[in-house]
Amino acid sequence: MTHVTRLFINATQVVTCAGPARGRRGVEQADAAVRDGVGVAVGADGRVVSVAPDGDLRAAHPGAELIDCAGGVLTPGFVDSHTHAIFGRARYEEQELRAAGVGYLEIARRGGGIHSSVRDLRTRSADDLVALARARLRRIAAHGTTTLEVKSGYGLSLESELTTLRVIRRLAADAPMRLVPTFLGAHEVPLEYREAPRDREEYIALVTGEMIPAVAAEGLARFCDVFCEPGVYTVSETRRILLAARAAGLALKLHADELENGAAAELAAELGATSADHLAAISEAGVAALAKAGTVATLLPGTMLFLGRPKQAPARALVAAGVPVALASDFNPGTSPTVNFPLVLTLGVSQLRLSVGEAFVAATVNGAAALGLAAEVGQLAPGFQADLALFDVRDHREIPYWYGDNRCLRTWLGGRPAHLG
Ligand code: NIG
Ligand code: FE
Secondary structure, X not given: OOOEEEEEEOOOEEEOOOOOOOOOOHHHHHOOOEEEOEEEEEEOOOEEEEEEEHHHHHHHOOOOEEEEOOOOEEEEOEEEOOEOOOOOOOOOHHHHHHHOOOOHHHHHHOOOOHHHHHHHHHOOOHHHHHHHHHHHHHHHHOOOEEEEEEEOOOOOOHHHHHHHHHHHHHHHOOOOOEEEEEEEEEOOOOHHHOOOOOOHHHHHHHHHHHHHHHHHHOOOOOXXXXXXXXXXXXXXXXXXXXXXXXXXXXXXXXXEOOOOOOOHXXXXXXXXXXXXXXXXXXXXXXXXXXXXXXXXXXXXXXXXXXXXXXXXXXXXXXXXXXXXXXXXXXXXXXXXXXXXXXXXXXXXXXXXXXXXXXXXXXXXXXHHHOOOOOOOOOOOOOOOEOOEEEEOOOOOOHHHHOOOOOOEEEEEEOOEEEEOO
């Protein structure tokens, strides 16, 4: 048996999320397997060895280092499976435009939105992008996240997309969380491909013919994502891009049915995508298709809140249909500039009407499933990575309750301190 090196003791509750190592669906999603009076034993390999009463652990492993949880609540670190964390400047000017009635896609049509982040990112050095992102990752870690998906998508040229993904690789070497890179070269059609002699076809050819092969050859991404939305990429363009990505060995994600329904969820199901994300405008047929395919629905309630849009994804219908539901932050400069994952849990309960148990499973096990990591992270159970977050509360239901507050004290990655408070 693995040698136990650390014992996490004196927690009032441990949210284990223990259970099958796959996306949880239907009634399974409600069971976060919360236990009182237990501790967590971690092995020299950084994995959980056992979860048992503190006294039993101390008797069985007398030489282990003791980590005192001081009566707080221990959870698996959050698995945030959807972010756009590599960008330059903030886009605070757009919030007032939206408040004055200018819509998200209208801002993009005027050359703002994603285009404004693209113009800005292309002027920056890799070192600058690393420094900006490193500071953001520290803030994200301080709120309890231990696995973070990060997309490219503000470069939109071969060179700047590769630079972005190389920045993610550099950050991964010493980040306070595990990073999972996603290539999102089809985040928008860049402005220079909208006027003759160039056209959008030429950009799609660049994505499929040059960017995807280069990303795959350098091993720079695990996933390929496309913003499939009326006015951005059509279903048939998205299909072509994702088929090229799949052939190059990348797993698939889609920004699907975010603002208007375009049957993008059905496409995610057809292609066997790992996740379909956003879904505020998904149809009943889309819900049924995701359920049949086993695709994870990644919901981003902070985005709809920040955009001031009244309509959230139909989380209850998705759970009822047997679709595993994940929650993510969508951290990005345009539609969701929040580093606060506990706030996303709050919105999961108040806006999506998930139970607290469903929200915790969505933030851990199902987030891991959305990244193909359900056998590695997201649970405090034997064999899983000892990625933990400690909160200064006495009951796990307080974590979404104190909304906007950050009760996270510390995080650990593979049993080692990641964020120290
Ligand atoms: O997930 N919807 C597309 N992409 C991002 C927003 C990107 C931006 O506005 O910069 C999203 O909401
Ligand atoms: Fe997004």
